[in-house]
Amino acid sequence: MLKRILVLFAVLGLTATAAPEASAYEPVNIVHTERVQVGPYGMTVGFSVWPLRAMQSLDFTFIPDGGIxxxxxxxxxxxxVGGMSRMQPLARHPRKRDVWGLDVRSLKSAGEWxxxxxxxxxxGSGTGELRGLTVLGQPGPPMALSWSISILPLIALVAFLVIAWRRTRSRLVTADAAV
Structure with a gap:
């Protein structure tokens, strides 16, 4: 009996250690990098999608020479178009903890960023810029067309409910009048 209990705990222990690996996040695949000098610090900016497109989600990584x-x-x-966004602190990337980064972000409009x-x-401290980051137009159809097509089933559902309600209501009214 004791032997069976020990085997059961061993099996449960193996599955408990294997579970976190199964739920691990996908790694960040950097497909393009750019170098920028930020005062005395060199930094590599990585992109998970290249070329960049407006409204397309991607990961950014910021890797200063010597680590963070x-x-x-x-x-x-x-x-x-919109000018400067607010300054935001660089934080560790949630899936690549040894570098700074932005997880699943998109740039709102096409043009030079x-x-x-x-x-x-x-x-010491330093500032630097990565200029001329070209962002192409949004992939796929225009946003208004996408929303218009996706709302058609909702319009059909509302029309169906209105017709069903009117038919049911007219039957209830004639049933009440007969009584």
Missing amino acids: DGKTGTLAQIGP TFRFRIDGPQ
Whole structure:
């Protein structure tokens, strides 16, 4: 009996250790990189999709030379139309914890974008920009057409419910009049 209990605990222990591996996140696949000098720090900016398109989600990674330990940084995204976004602190990428990054983000409009960085670290602080980041138009049909097509089933459902309600109501009214 004791032997069976030990075997059961061993099997449960093996499945418990295998479970986190099954639910692990996909790694970040960097398909294109750009170099930028941020004061005394060199930095590699990685993209999970290339070429960039407006409204297309992708991962960005920001890897300063020497790693991120002992450093802090901020990022501002400057778009072609909307001007500068607010400065946001660079945080660890949720799926690639040894670098800074943005997880599943998209750039809102097509055109020339600029990423402005500021890094504070042991060699002092510095600023730098990645200019001329070309973002192509949105993939697929225009957003208005996509929404129009996707709302057609909802319109059909509302029409069906209105017709069904009117037919049922007219039957209830004639039934009440007969009583």
